[in-house]
Amino acid sequence: MAEAPSTAGSSAAGGEPGVLRTLALAFAVCGVCAALLTASVVVLRPYQVANQKQEQERRIRALVERLPGMEELAASGALALELGVIELASGEPAPEVDPEPLQGGEIDPRDSDPLPPERDAAGIERRPRHAAVYRLRQDGRLHTVILPVSGRGYLSMMRGWLAVAGDGNTVRGITFTRHEETPGLGAEIENPDWQALWADKQIRDEAGTVRIRVVQEPAPEDAPEAAYEVAGISGATKTSEGVSALVRFWTGPDGFGPYLERLRREAAAGEAARPGGSE
Amino acid sequence: MKGDLRTLSRPLVDDNPITLQILGICSALAVTRRMDTALMMGLSVVAVTACSNLAISAIRRQIPRSIRLIVQITIIATLVTVVDQLLKAFAWEISKQLSIFVGLIITNCIVLGRGDGFAMGHGVRASFLDGLGNGLGYALVLGLVAAVRELLGSGSLLGVPVLTPVDAGGWYEPAALFLLPPSAFFLIGGLVWAVRSWKREQVEAPETRVAAEPAEAR
Numbered sequence: 001m002a003e004a005p006s007t008a009g010s011s012a013a014g015g016e017p018g019v020l021r022t023l024a025l026a027f028a029v030c031g032v033c034a035a036l037l038t039a040s041v042v043v044l045r046p047y048q049v050a051n052q053k054q055e056q057e058r059r060i061r062a063l064v065e066r067l068p069g070m071e072e073l074a075a076s077g078a079l080a081l082e083l084g085v086i087e088l089a090s091g092e093p094a095p096e097v098d099p100e101p102l103q104g105g106e107i108d109p110r111d112s113d114p115l116p117p118e119r120d121a122a123g124i125e126r127r128p129r130h131a132a133v134y135r136l137r138q139d140g141r142l143h144t145v146i147l148p149v150s151g152r153g154y155l156s157m158m159r160g161w162l163a164v165a166g167d168g169n170t171v172r173g174i175t176f177t178r179h180e181e182t183p184g185l186g187a188e189i190e191n192p193d194w195q196a197l198w199a200d201k202q203i204r205d206e207a208g209t210v211r212i213r214v215v216q217e218p219a220p221e222d223a224p225e226a227a228y229e230v231a232g233i234s235g236a237t238k239t240s241e242g243v244s245a246l247v248r249f250w251t252g253p254d255g256f257g258p259y260l261e262r263l264r265r266e267a268a269a270g271e272a273a274r275p276g277g278s279e
Numbered sequence: 280m281k282g283d284l285r286t287l288s289r290p291l292v293d294d295n296p297i298t299l300q301i302l303g304i305c306s307a308l309a310v311t312r313r314m315d316t317a318l319m320m321g322l323s324v325v326a327v328t329a330c331s332n333l334a335i336s337a338i339r340r341q342i343p344r345s346i347r348l349i350v351q352i353t354i355i356a357t358l359v360t361v362v363d364q365l366l367k368a369f370a371w372e373i374s375k376q377l378s379i380f381v382g383l384i385i386t387n388c389i390v391l392g393r394g395d396g397f398a399m400g401h402g403v404r405a406s407f408l409d410g411l412g413n414g415l416g417y418a419l420v421l422g423l424v425a426a427v428r429e430l431l432g433s434g435s436l437l438g439v440p441v442l443t444p445v446d447a448g449g450w451y452e453p454a455a456l457f458l459l460p461p462s463a464f465f466l467i468g469g470l471v472w473a474v475r476s477w478k479r480e481q482v483e484a485p486e487t488r489v490a491a492e493p494a495e496a497r
Contacts, residue, residue, distance in 0.1 A: 022345065025346075026344065029354065037361065040361045043340075047368035047369065048367045048368050
């Protein structure tokens with residue numbers, strides 16, 4: 001073990017090896033490294049998924065706690081959060097589908113259909129048939145639904161949750177659980193101050209057209225558009241556009257549009273008749 | 280075994296990669312706001328330098344000179360990715376704070392420097408100890424800088440309040456400067472000065488003089 005210190009690499013005995021030996025060594029090193037990487041990813045995946053799920057639950061709780069008027073609700077104990085599956089195309093509940101596998105945010109190829117590019121504003125490529133949503137009830141009435149949303153940002157696929165009031169049209173809040181946007185710029189989508197801009201924005205207008213969007217220069221507060229527009233993050237135009245497309249896609253006809261429309265009808269009917277029972 | 284001990288301890292002070300060779304500075308600035316992230320980063324670098332030195336030394340006679348840097352970087356990148364995966368599995372919170380800086384260990388000059396400069400010319404045992412020592416030397420400086428920054432910037436050590444800040448009802452007004460990256464620069468600079476005042480032999484001869492000789496003299 002007591003070799004004299006020498007300049008780098010000069011210890012290789014017998015001069016430079018031939019091309020074949022060089023190639024053989026390169027492939028051998030790559031093979032060993034690839035095996036090591038594969039093994040570590042496969043073995044560690046379950047732990048990482050468990051961490052991500054925990055984090056996701058924490059974020060949903062944080063999102064719920066930040067919703068306006070939520071402290072009193074939580075304190076009164078009249079708050080119940082339940083997980084359910086809905087069929088996207090019809091907007092109807094699908095109680096026969098297990099929500100567990102839908103929660104990871106991955107799109108299952110067996111439970112999704114390819115999206116043609118012209119309809120794929122969010123860049124998700126496949127449209128799931130079912131989605132797991134959280135429903136928050138207050139005294140039996142549907143207070144808020146929390147919908148999983150995803151879409152392409154500037155650098156990464158962004159995943160998060162959009163909270164919509166029981167009327168199916170008023171945004172209560174938004175949060176992102178997974179993304180790899182530029183720290184300090186696009187990653188500001190995690191900033192609670194920016195997320196707070198979403199509260200009380202309207203998704204559709206009277207005619208039912210999706211109007212909500214992110215703009216770099218929002219209309220003045222008294223303009224009619226102000227109810228639909230959220231100010232983008234300066235320096236992160238692409239990320240802001242991604243968030244805009246994502247929200248518009250998921251509240252539109254290919255996303256949760258039918259479900260939100262059903263909530264709106266039920267809320268209008270419930271308003272007239274009984275205080276309880278949607279679904 | 281005295282030589283082994285020497286290989287291990289030399290990089291701690293006498294040949295410290297940060298204070299003497301001024302390597303690995305960017306991560307030292309980025310992750311030293313709090314001690315827990317700094318120590319986890321230090322631990323990751325220790326694991327990577329030790330294992331990469333070991334692996335490079337083990338196959339040093341087989342590595343052709345023409346592709347030696349590629350082979351070394353492949354080994355290092357693999358180890359860093361494994362460490363990153365381990366952190367994401369078992370130290371989720373800290374791994375989120377370290378974010379890209381774990382991946383950037385690949386570009387930390389200390390790792391490749393020791394691999395190419397030492398492990399290519401030394402035995403497996405000495406290389407492993409050298410990697411361990413250099414990683415520890417890096418971790419030591421990171422830990423020291425982070426201790427000062429966390430104590431003065433947040434009034435705590437490893438998250439435990441030591442100086443109770445004013446907004447928590449105490450008397451200590453946290454020095455916000457220590458939460459910002461430049462403070463790590465100042466601290467490392469101070470540390471370099473302190474070590475070189477203590478160990479005069481580390482002081483380098485000036486590379487340039489103001490009254491230079493004519494250009495053709497070079």
